[in-house]
Amino acid sequence: MTPTPSGDGIIEVSDVFKAFVTRGDRRNGRAFLALHDVNLSIARGRFVAFVGPSGCGKSTLLNMIAGLVRPTEGAVRYKGVPVSGVNTDVGYITQDDNLFPWRTLRENVEMALEFRGVPVDRRRDLALRYIGMVGLSGFDNHYPHELSGGMRKRTALVRTLIYEPDVILMDEPFGPLDAQTRVILQDELLKLWDGSGKTIVFVTHDLVEAIALSDEIALFSRAPGTIKQVYQVPLERPRDVFHIHAHPNFPEFYNRLWQDLKEEITAVELEASP
Numbered sequence: 201m202t203p204t205p206s207g208d209g210i211i212e213v214s215d216v217f218k219a220f221v222t223r224g225d226r227r228n229g230r231a232f233l234a235l236h237d238v239n240l241s242i243a244r245g246r247f248v249a250f251v252g253p254s255g256c257g258k259s260t261l262l263n264m265i266a267g268l269v270r271p272t273e274g275a276v277r278y279k280g281v282p283v284s285g286v287n288t289d290v291g292y293i294t295q296d297d298n299l300f301p302w303r304t305l306r307e308n309v310e311m312a313l314e315f316r317g318v319p320v321d322r323r324r325d326l327a328l329r330y331i332g333m334v335g336l337s338g339f340d341n342h343y344p345h346e347l348s349g350g351m352r353k354r355t356a357l358v359r360t361l362i363y364e365p366d367v368i369l370m371d372e373p374f375g376p377l378d379a380q381t382r383v384i385l386q387d388e389l390l391k392l393w394d395g396s397g398k399t400i401v402f403v404t405h406d407l408v409e410a411i412a413l414s415d416e417i418a419l420f421s422r423a424p425g426t427i428k429q430v431y432q433v434p435l436e437r438p439r440d441v442f443h444i445h446a447h448p449n450f451p452e453f454y455n456r457l458w459q460d461l462k463e464e465i466t467a468v469e470l471e472a473s474p
C-alpha cells in the first residue's frame with residue numbers, strides 16, 4: 201500500500217516538507233531538511249505505529265500533528281482543517297513523562313479537568329477511577345519521585361486519557377522501561393484502547409512492540425525522512441502481547457519489516473563512514 205492521503209482520514213498529511221534553520225545555520229543561510237515529501241492518511245480509530253532510523257523526523261511529524269511545529273511546505277489536516285496552532289484536541293504523551301513533581305499522582309491526573317473547570321468532587325472521582333484502571337489505587341497521594349518508572353508512565357497515560365481526546369500521540373512512551381514492564385503496559389494500553397474508538401499514533405524503535413500493538417506501521421526512510429511504506433499488520437485482534445512471537449504470521453512479517461528498516465539504518469552508517 202502506498203502512503204497516499206485519501207482525504208477522509210482524521211489526520212491527513214499532504215506533501216509535507218520541513219526544513220529547520222538552526223542558529224549556526226542562520227549565519228551561513230543554510231537550512232536543514234528534516235522531512236521531505238511526506239504523505240499519510242490515518243483513519244479514525246486506527247492504531248498506527250511510526251518506525252524508522254533515529255533522526256528521520258518521527259517526533260517532528262508528531263509535533264506537526266500536535267500543532268507545535270509548522271510544515272515548511274504542504275499541509276497537516278486534522279478533521280479536515282489545516283492545523284495552524286496548538287491542536288488542543290489531541291493528547292500528547294512525550295518521551296519524557298513531564299509529570300509535575302510538586303503535584304501528587306492524583307493531582308497530576310486531574311490537571312486537564314481542572315483547566316476545563318470540572319468541579320472538584322467530579323474530577324476527584326474521575327481521577328480515582330482512571331488511576332484504578334491502571335492498577336495504581338492506593339498510590340494516589342504519592343509524588344512522582346515516589347513512583348517507579350512504570351508507575352510514572354501509567355500516570356502519564358491516564359492523565360491524557362482522562363480528558364478523552366479523539367487522538368492520542370505517543371512518542372516512545374515505554375522506551376526506558378524494562379522488558380517485562382513494557383509488555384505489561386502494552387497489554388494495559390490495548391485493553392484501554394479496545395472499543396474506545398480513539399486514534400493512536402505511537403512512535404517506537406521496537407519492531408516487536410509496533411507489531412504487537414498496531415493496525416498499520418509507517419516505516420520512515422533515513423534522514424531527510426519520508427514515509428517509505430505503510431504495512432497492514434497481519435495479526436487479528438485481540439492480540440496476546442505476551443506471546444506475540446508465537447503467532448503464525450509473526451516471523452515472516454517481522455523479517456520483512458526488519459529487512460526494510462535495516463536498509464535505511466545501514467545506509468545511515470555507510471554515509472557516516474569516511
Ligand SMILES: Nc1ncnc2c1ncn2[C@@H]1O[C@H](COP(=O)(O)OP(=O)(O)OP(=O)(O)O)[C@@H](O)[C@H]1O
Binds near residue numbers: 252257423
Ligand atoms: N527544533 C529543531 N530545530 C532544529 N532541528 C531540529 C529541531 N527538531 C528536530 N530537528 C532535527 O530534525 C531531525 C529529525 O528530528 P526528530 O526528533 O524528528 O527525529 P526522530 O525520528 O524523532 O529521532 P529519534 O528516533 O532519535 O527520536 C533531526 O536531525 C533533528 O536534529
Ligand SMILES: [Mg+2]
Binds near residue numbers: 371
Ligand atoms: Mg524522536
